[in-house]
Amino acid sequence: MPRTHLSNATLSGSLGRAAGTLARSKQGGTTMLFALLAIPVIGMVGFSVDMVRSSNAKSALRAALDASLLSAAQEGTSSFQTTANAYFGSNVNQLAKLDPIANFSFAETRNEVVYKGTATANVGTTFAAILGINNIPVTLSASVTQPKDIAETCIWVLDESANHALTFNSEATVVAPECAIQVNSMNSAAASFSSNINIQFSDICIAGPGVTNNYGPIANMETSCEPKQEPFTAKMPTVNPGDCDYSSKNFNGGNVTMHPGTYCGNINFNSEPYVDFAPGLYILNGSSWNVNGGEWYGDGVTFYFHDNKSGIQFNSAVKSNLTPPTSGDYKDIMFFEPSGLPKSNFIFNDSRDFKIEGLVYLPSRDTTYNANSIWHARKFTFVVNTLKLNQTNWDLTPGVESPANDGNDPADLRISS
Numbered sequence: 001m002p003r004t005h006l007s008n009a010t011l012s013g014s015l016g017r018a019a020g021t022l023a024r025s026k027q028g029g030t031t032m033l034f035a036l037l038a039i040p041v042i043g044m045v046g047f048s049v050d051m052v053r054s055s056n057a058k059s060a061l062r063a064a065l066d067a068s069l070l071s072a073a074q075e076g077t078s079s080f081q082t083t084a085n086a087y088f089g090s091n092v093n094q095l096a097k098l099d100p101i102a103n104f105s106f107a108e109t110r111n112e113v114v115y116k117g118t119a120t121a122n123v124g125t126t127f128a129a130i131l132g133i134n135n136i137p138v139t140l141s142a143s144v145t146q147p148k149d150i151a152e153t154c155i156w157v158l159d160e161s162a163n164h165a166l167t168f169n170s171e172a173t174v175v176a177p178e179c180a181i182q183v184n185s186m187n188s189a190a191a192s193f194s195s196n197i198n199i200q201f202s203d204i205c206i207a208g209p210g211v212t213n214n215y216g217p218i219a220n221m222e223t224s225c226e227p228k229q230e231p232f233t234a235k236m237p238t239v240n241p242g243d244c245d246y247s248s249k250n251f252n253g254g255n256v257t258m259h260p261g262t263y264c265g266n267i268n269f270n271s272e273p274y275v276d277f278a279p280g281l282y283i284l285n286g287s288s289w290n291v292n293g294g295e296w297y298g299d300g301v302t303f304y305f306h307d308n309k310s311g312i313q314f315n316s317a318v319k320s321n322l323t324p325p326t327s328g329d330y331k332d333i334m335f336f337e338p339s340g341l342p343k344s345n346f347i348f349n350d351s352r353d354f355k356i357e358g359l360v361y362l363p364s365r366d367t368t369y370n371a372n373s374i375w376h377a378r379k380f381t382f383v384v385n386t387l388k389l390n391q392t393n394w395d396l397t398p399g400v401e402s403p404a405n406d407g408n409d410p411a412d413l414r415i416s417s
Contacts, residue, residue, distance in 0.1 A: 172199070179201055286309050304335075311346055362384050
């Protein structure tokens with residue numbers, strides 16, 4: 001075979017072309033490799049940018065949720081959810097593209113109300129979408145705690161100068177070991193305790209320097225203690241009695257159904273009727289009710305005495321089971337009147353089994369319970385001008401909170417996330 005001789009120039013040119021081809025091949029591979037490696041790097045950098053956007057959105061959502069909780073909690077439980085949703089809607093206008101959603105609820109215990117809120121939103125991504133992440137969900141929660149103004153003092157006797165503003169006479173029995181009494185009379189004999197009584201209270205505070213005591217040592221009683229303002233007056237609802245719905249009626253035995261509205265004139269319940277009260281507010285405007293025996297039943301009822309001529313006198317072994325509303329303007333209120341009325345009497349004679357709950361707010365009434373008045377009261381607070389108990393048998397537990405219609409004090413609200 002003939003030999004082929006390559007000149008140096010030819011060999012050099014071939015090697016150059018081969019080197020160029022190899023160089024071009026390596027450059028393309030490097031470029032492709034760099035491009036492949038750049039995708040996750042760019043994605044991660046972009047994801048960081050998207051996370052910053054998500055964090056900003058979360059901060060805005062947090063501010064909206066917290067503001068909504070705090071604002072709505074000040075309004076109290078009756079309108080909390082409606083108010084919170086309205087506040088939230090107005091606070092997230094700038095987040096509308098994120099579809100923010102909130103849910104609100106509250107839970108009550110004996111000592112506090114916890115208002116709760118959760119909020120969610122979806123932050124759309126730009127760079128992170130390269131990695132298949134199209135949305136970053138944002139979810140957060142918060143709660144606001146409102147301590148309840150629990151009236152551990154369940155009997156308030158307000159007259160500041162009366163002699164024997166509080167009187168326990170002749171076989172009066174009151175079992176209320178968790179309940180305190182506050183007597184604001186500064187009289188030198190602000191209270192009176194007969195010998196044959198049985199009283200159990202956690203504390204008895206007598207503002208005056210002395211009492212008339214035929215009972216002997218009284219546990220947990222203090223004289224010359226500080227007068228206190230009861231917490232209800234400033235928060236009681238205002239009632240406009242309007243026109244009379246019912247006037248001057250007589251019920252004689254049988255079954256009677258009563259309806260909410262304004263009552264005028266004398267209303268008499270004779271011959272032991274069975275009386276059923278429909279839920280609602282019963283307004284007595286210049287109306288005196290005289291109850292001679294029978295039974296009273298009603299859930300979610302409140303009685304309002306518009307003036308000092310209005311009231312109810314229970315006689316002849318009345319039996320009852322009455323509970324106040326559990327929500328709304330009259331929550332926990334059983335009997336009440338406006339403050340500042342002239343003094344008048346409120347008398348119970350021989351109630352054989354009177355079961356009651358809630359607040360009895362009658363600051364103008366000189367209140368007397370006679371002749372085996374038997375009361376079983378739960379979550380009970382009693383606010384009167386003076387109080388006299390004769391042959392009574394009471395079993396009481398405290399626990400009524402101040403009415404919340406004026407809302408909560410912002411200073412008492414504690415928020416947590």
